[in-house]
Amino acid sequence: MSNIKKTPLNQIHKDLGGRMVDFAGWQMPVQYEGLRQEHNAVRKNVGLFDVSHMGEIRAKGPNALKTVEWLTTNLVSQLESGQAQYTLLPNDKGGVVDDLIVYCIEKDADYLLCVNASNKNKDLEWVIENNQGADIIDESDYWGQIALQGPRATNVMKVVMPDVPENLPSFEFATVKFEGETCYVARTGYTGEDGFEVFVPATKTVALWKSFMEKGAAENIAPCGLGARDTLRTEMRFPLYGNEIDDTTNPYQAGLGWVTKTKNKDFLGKSVIMEGKKALTQKLVGIVMADRGIARAGYPLYSKEGAEIGRVTSGTPSPSTGDNIGIAYINKDYSDLGAEVFVGIRGRQLRAKVVKTPFVQRGGK
């Protein structure tokens, strides 16, 4: 692909020996030294991720709240300035356009929607088409984004961006200056560990990355690629759009009822989602392989009797536990903890067990 996009950190990744791959139209590092080291760095110390490929859509103006409330499933009106929430952008057919985080920059008047890179154009079209009078701005080119994740993230943050409160609560963010430019530093992440995601202007992304790497050396900071990002989120059973969720997924099926607030608000697609909820036959569960073999996305699940009862949506060896873990949609009858199921791997049916998730606790325990 000739028009592949590059983040402000592209050259840095190459200088660090990053193995570059095409991901959602972006050239991104899948790993540097090795996926396992990077994964463990985040569970034990601190890791640094380039997530500049993520999209940023801004909704401003007197109708900003009305618009974001209508377009998303969670309760936006509950957010005060400086707070954020995980939420969904539903479509009008009972499925999900994207999952995202909404940042309340200024209550009622200014919201930042951080969306998946792979869905940004689709999201933007959808938001504009269903806009309730907000000013919609695509700020994706303006922002770089860096995630600092791990139990020692706060030690690094306090020397690099000392204005960020050390006790910043989860899903809140601070507005601070870095080299004179406004940044949003959120206590969020996609790894299950403590940490931050920093929105930094593209022009300052390289300087901020270098500062994290330099000041983080004392904490054994490691640059981490998309490979570790995926194993870390899978261990937490965090959904990935395109795997666990897509345009046809009912939020309740994906276990996302907790961000689908049907009682206290109205939103686009609400009635179809409510209708779909009644007919759900499958549930999202965690599985662990009992036989030797790795469950991968798309592999079928079978009952003992050989009936097809579901499908794996994500699967990987877990660097933290050493088990081969998976996330799967499975018929409710087989979804009890401890249930024995069989994964179809290249024509063989290998034993696995339904387990509780997340697969690991903080620190990889």
Added chain:
Amino acid sequence: MANFHVPEENYYTKEHEWAQVDENNVTVGITEYAQDSLGEIVYVELPEVGQKVTQGEPFGVVESVKAVSDLVAPVSGTVVEVNESIIDDPGLLNDDPMNNGWLICIEMDTEKELANLMRAPDYKKLIEKK
């Protein structure tokens, strides 16, 4: 880029396997380039002794954390030996792909098929282009 060891005496496939020919026995493994590209190998699936394999067709898989890759037979024939130790310790494929990390030994049906494989100079050119 890294300097990969490509022994002169071996044959190579475009899927980055090496084939060492001794009479009509062909020992098969993955190249240093292959192990480096795959990253940490965590799972290997191999055929049983006695199984038939066909040149250019998959005979097993190797899996890294991220990916599943087919192992492709360099020649047609019958599997006469399988390296069981790599099933328990797939990391051998990363540590020593050219020796202790060998995969299987095939009794080949016909030497003629060797003409379809690459020799070391051509294989070196292939991986230099990467």
